[in-house]
Amino acid sequence: MKHLHDFGESEEMYLKTIAELASKQDPIPVTWVAERLGISTVSASEMIHRLENRRLLEHTPYKGVCLTDEGRRRANTIIRRQRLWECFLTDKLAITWDHVHDLACRLEHATDSMVTEALADYLGHPTTCPHGNPIPSTEGEMPPPEGIPLGDLTPGEGGVILRIHPVSALLLRHLAEKRIEPGKEIEVREIAPFDGPQSILIGDEMHVLGREVAAHIMIQPNTETLGSRKLMEILG
Amino acid sequence: MKHLHDFGESEEMYLKTIAELASKQDPIPVTWVAERLGISTVSASEMIHRLENRRLLEHTPYKGVCLTDEGRRRANTIIRRQRLWECFLTDKLAITWDHVHDLACRLEHATDSMVTEALADYLGHPTTCPHGNPIPSTEGEMPPPEGIPLGDLTPGEGGVILRIHPVSALLLRHLAEKRIEPGKEIEVREIAPFDGPQSILIGDEMHVLGREVAAHIMIQPNTETLGSRKLMEILG
DNA sequence: ATGGATTATTAGGCAAACCTAATATATAAT
DNA sequence: ATTATATATTAGGTTTGCCTAATAATCCAT
Ligand SMILES: [Mn+2]
Ligand SMILES: [Mn+2]
Ligand SMILES: [Mn+2]
Ligand SMILES: [Mn+2]
Numbered sequence: 001m002k003h004l005h006d007f008g009e010s011e012e013m014y015l016k017t018i019a020e021l022a023s024k025q026d027p028i029p030v031t032w033v034a035e036r037l038g039i040s041t042v043s044a045s046e047m048i049h050r051l052e053n054r055r056l057l058e059h060t061p062y063k064g065v066c067l068t069d070e071g072r073r074r075a076n077t078i079i080r081r082q083r084l085w086e087c088f089l090t091d092k093l094a095i096t097w098d099h100v101h102d103l104a105c106r107l108e109h110a111t112d113s114m115v116t117e118a119l120a121d122y123l124g125h126p127t128t129c130p131h132g133n134p135i136p137s138t139e140g141e142m143p144p145p146e147g148i149p150l151g152d153l154t155p156g157e158g159g160v161i162l163r164i165h166p167v168s169a170l171l172l173r174h175l176a177e178k179r180i181e182p183g184k185e186i187e188v189r190e191i192a193p194f195d196g197p198q199s200i201l202i203g204d205e206m207h208v209l210g211r212e213v214a215a216h217i218m219i220q221p222n223t224e225t226l227g228s229r230k231l232m233e234i235l236g
Numbered sequence: 237m238k239h240l241h242d243f244g245e246s247e248e249m250y251l252k253t254i255a256e257l258a259s260k261q262d263p264i265p266v267t268w269v270a271e272r273l274g275i276s277t278v279s280a281s282e283m284i285h286r287l288e289n290r291r292l293l294e295h296t297p298y299k300g301v302c303l304t305d306e307g308r309r310r311a312n313t314i315i316r317r318q319r320l321w322e323c324f325l326t327d328k329l330a331i332t333w334d335h336v337h338d339l340a341c342r343l344e345h346a347t348d349s350m351v352t353e354a355l356a357d358y359l360g361h362p363t364t365c366p367h368g369n370p371i372p373s374t375e376g377e378m379p380p381p382e383g384i385p386l387g388d389l390t391p392g393e394g395g396v397i398l399r400i401h402p403v404s405a406l407l408l409r410h411l412a413e414k415r416i417e418p419g420k421e422i423e424v425r426e427i428a429p430f431d432g433p434q435s436i437l438i439g440d441e442m443h444v445l446g447r448e449v450a451a452h453i454m455i456q457p458n459t460e461t462l463g464s465r466k467l468m469e470i471l472g
Numbered sequence: 473a474t475g476g477a478t479t480a481t482t483a484g485g486c487a488a489a490c491c492t493a494a495t496a497t498a499t500a501a502t
Numbered sequence: 503a504t505t506a507t508a509t510a511t512t513a514g515g516t517t518t519g520c521c522t523a524a525t526a527a528t529c530c531a532t
Contacts, residue, residue, distance in 0.1 A: 010519065031479075043520050045480065050518095062479060062528055093354035106346040115339055118329035246489065267509075279490055281510065286488095298498055298509060 009109040012078045013037060014047055015056065018067055019075035020166050023145055027064030073140035080136040081108040083129035084119050090130045091123065097130055097181065098172035113138075131172070132163025132182035132218070147218030150186065151198070151211055158187030158201075159221040167216050175217075178207050186219065245345040248314045249273060250283055251292065254303055255311035256402050259381055263300030309376035316372040317344040319365035320355050326366045327359065333366055333417065334408035349374075367408070368399025368418035368454075383454030386422065387434070387447055394423030394437075395457040403452050411453075414443050422455065 017036050021028045034044035048065055051057050056071035067075060085104035089095045095103065111119075117138065120126075128134055136142040147162035161182050164175065175181070180202055189206065190199040197208045209217075253272050257264045270280035284301055287293050292307035303311060321340035325331045331339065347355075353374065356362075364370055372378040383398035397418050400411065411417070416438055425442065426435040433444045445453075 029479080039519090040521065041479080042481080042522085047519075089351070089354075093351065093358055095350065095354055099350070103348065103351055106348075107343065110342040110346040112339070112342075114331065114335070115325070115329065115343075118325075118331055122329055265509085275489085276491065277509075278492085278511080283489080 010047065011051065012074075012109055014044075014051060015067065015071055015075040016078045016082075018057065018065055019072060019079065022067065023165070025064075027060060027066045029064045030059070033065065076136035076140040076142050077113075078108055079142065080138070080140070081111045081116050083133060083135045084116060084123060084126070085111070086129045086131070087123050087126045087135075088119060096176065098169060098176040100130060101166065101172055102169045128163070130182075131166065132161070133166060145218070147220055149215045150188070150200070150209070150217040150219050151214035153188045153198075153219065153221065155188050155190050157221065157225045158185065159219040159225075160184070161186055161217060162220045163218045165216040165218055171213060171216060174213065178205070179203065180207070180217065186217070187225070246283065247287065248310075248345055250280075250287060251303065251307055251311040252314045252318075254293065254301055255308060255315065258303065259401070261300075263296060263302045265300045266295070269301065312372035312376040312378050313349075314344055315378065316374070316376070317347045317352050319369060319371045320352060320359060320362070321347070322365045322367070323359050323362045323371075324355060332412065334405060334412040336366060337402065337408055338405045364399070366418075367402065368397070369402060381454070383456055385451045386424070386436070386445070386453040386455050387450035389424045389434075389455065389457065391424050391426050393457065393461045394421065395455040395461075396420070397422055397453060398456045399454045401452040401454055407449060407452060410449065414441070415439065416443070416453065422453070423461070 014033065014037070017033055018028055021032055021036065030044055030048060031041055033048070034041040037044065048057065048059055051071070052059050052065075055068055056074065057065050057067050059065045082101075082104045085107045086100045089100040089103055090097060120138075126135060134143045134145060145163070145165075149165075150161075153159075161180065161184050163182055164172065180186070184202055187201045188198055189201050191197075192199075195211060197210050198214050199206060199208050200214075250269065250273070253269055254264055257268055257272065266280055266284060267277055269284070270277040273280065284293065284295055287307070288295050288301075291304055292310065293301050293303050295301045318337075318340045321343045322336045325336040325339055326333060356374075362371060370379045370381060381399070381401075385401075386397075389395075397416065397420050399418055400408065416422070420438055423437045424434055425437050427433075428435075431447060433446050434450050435442060435444050436450075
């Protein structure tokens, strides 16, 4: 007999979370997954074993997890749904930027491919979500995300905000308050010693951002202000 | 710690199901609830006790269940969400009539009141769903549904289809195939003996409908064709 | 190489929603 | 009043997804 419950929502969130973390490092420590999902490492470890048995990921002990091709395809399907809903919520329902991430994170699990594709049609097949992140294709392929973290820039360097790496609503609210959003010019002015917070200039306002926050703001660097060493890194 | 899962979807489906059945009879036998949800009576009974403890309904053994005011309010909130999504899916995404019921039944549980009200705004505050059923208010009040079941009409009687009482996608597909939809004229031509199926005329086509199906097609009767006995019933 | 920190596993539990099989109770029909 | 039927409860079990506490294995830095 089939149950009333979906019992696939957890699985989907694991895959999505791993895919999102994978753009920062690969393989992903199980600890990171647990922390992001707000559960114990034991529970995460259990579930990861189950997903490994089903060939959706591979776990190398003491290293971390990597999605298989099928796992990544599935993850990107969920991400596609979330980002399309984000577009709908902002563009059509006029819900603010910092709210749509969490709202879409609930809808994504209740959406099949028929609705997804009809929605994509209706929205005119957008290529990025309101936070600037690319929307995967119907086939579950995602263009490589662009930009480098603001946190990697040094004083004097700056550029245009390309996207906000997907993360909790709290961070988005924090950024929304300071009017830090995709498309805007931003410049690093100062970095406190001992890997401390960055002082940044956006519009005509100065703000101090913690390293964790700065790591999620992805920049298209302004090449003029950029040190040549970093230029090499980016191009080569 | 909070769980990843909602664990409220079941509760919502119980309340909604009971509210929908309540328009046919009151109180509702627990058996009906179990059957509609496709679960055992034991499971339904368990859950109904839990909902009773939380004052969302009242259960009189060997009679059935009635929603409390709070229970009905909650149920109508879910119904509002479902029917607004149904409008969205048909009007904006151009998904057919018979599909939207089930699709919206998944979205309804992933939708909070912010999204619901923004959606209602966006759709221009529709008053009925694509199946003709009334959409409850923000406060959880629903206008009394109109019409009498097609199954109660006798040969020669007819009228306009007002709405299809909410039920499975199978029934909707069945009706969609025969072009039986809200707004159309329909007339009973014949009833087979021993409470058998009805032969009906819609457009220029004749169809034979089982009693169960006919019970879900709600009619605004054409008073000229109507027997005076039934007229009394309706008006008085 | 060795000790301390990180990572993984084991053991034992819990709650929500389901299930079947068996039993008990109330209502309805003869 | 008795019996048959419908309804309810009890008992015991499953799966999913989470938990804590304790232990074991590995990695890394000195
Ligand atoms: Mn989600
Ligand atoms: Mn986004
Ligand atoms: Mn539903
Ligand atoms: Mn409807």
